[in-house]
Amino acid sequence: MSAIDAFKAPSLVSKKTRKEMVQDKDDVVIDSSTLSTQSMQEDVDMDESSSSSGISKPKFAAVSGGEANxxxxxxxxxxxxxxxxxxxxxxxxxxxxxxxxxxxxxxxxxxxxxxxxxxxxxxxxxxxxxxxxxxxxxxxxxxxxxxxxxxxxxxDDIYLDSFEIKDVKTLHGDHLARAIGRIAGRDGKTRFTIENASKTRIVLADTKIHILGSFQNIKVARDAICSLILGSPPGKVYASLRTVSARMKERF
CATH class of the missing domain: 3.30.1370.10 (K Homology domain, type 1)
Structure with a gap:
């Protein structure tokens, strides 16, 4: 019988009953005011129940000015x-x-x-x-x-950065001495040029190099020093520093 019922045609519904069904569906309207008042009432009931059960909110003493500092x-x-x-x-x-x-x-x-x-x-x-x-x-x-x-x-934005020449390129003997000489330059000319262009301070301590400045300026000085260590001619490094310093002046 269940298989036969499945193949039965749908029953006819009159227009009057159909209108009544539509009206019943439209009559169900949710009022936001009733929901908010109901939820607020539930919150009040929860607070009252928690207070009646003996659970109280923690209270902290105010921090004095001396303790805060x-x-x-x-x-x-x-x-x-x-x-x-x-x-x-x-x-x-x-x-x-x-x-x-x-x-x-x-x-x-x-x-x-x-x-x-x-x-x-x-x-x-x-x-x-x-x-x-x-x-x-x-x-x-x-x-x-x-x-x-x-x-x-x-x-607040001044930092110290230290690295060794061997971190950039493994050099020994005369090659290491020539790399240090390229960074320093004659009478310290190359080092002073990098300092003035990147607005940093550089210390050459044997194979270690220390740079003092802001994060962005340290990166500029470090890139120039790494180029000298890798064998770039000083003239090419000067040209790149000139471009970077002009860009920094335009920015500020």
Whole structure:
């Protein structure tokens, strides 16, 4: 019987009953106001039930101004190479003054361990003062002048980048010496040209190269130095630096 019922023709529906069915469908209208009031009533009921059950919201005491400005205690020990101990002693007051007066840090020189120790204190206000002070002393230890290294304290977008000539190309003996000579130039002319064009400071320490500047400027100086290491003639590097410096002037 079920198979026969499946093949039966659909039953006829009069126009009057069809209109009534359509009207019934249209009569079902959702009112947004009723839903919002209903949901609000449910939320109120939930709050009342939670308060009646004894569950209360956590309450925290207000943070005072002194507690909000406190900086976590920390200490940094920066090792100083033996050949930089004499310049450190000579320029100690110039290095010491901005760390204590402006960054509000405690500094001391440990001659036995050949380190400079920096730590925060109660008067330290800047959370990044310890890191900036450590980078400042590390820059001087790498060979930068005090005035150049002081940019790490005054500006936020100044960084240190270090790499070796062997990281770019494996050179030995006279080839390595010639690569260093190409970077320095006669009387330091090439190095000064790269510094002025890229607005950076460069230190050549044997096979290591240290660059101080912003991220974009470090990239410009590093590309020029890598080109010299790989054997590009200085004239070609000067031309590319001239183009880059002109583009930087147009940008700023």
């Amino acid at each position: 406190t900086v976590a205690k920390g200490i940094r020990r920066i090792p100083i190479p033996p050949h930089r101990m004499t310049p450190l002693k000579r320029h100690w007051m110039e290095i010491y003054t901005p760390l204590v007066e402006h960054m509000k840090l405690q500094v001391r020189m440990n001659i036995k361990s050949r380190t400079v120790e920096i730590r925060t204190c109660k008067s330290t206000e800047d959370p990044s003062a310890l890191q900036k002070g450590a980078d400042y002393v590390r820059a001087f230890a790498l060979g930068f002048e005090v005035q150049d290294a002081m940019a790490l304290l005054r500006l």
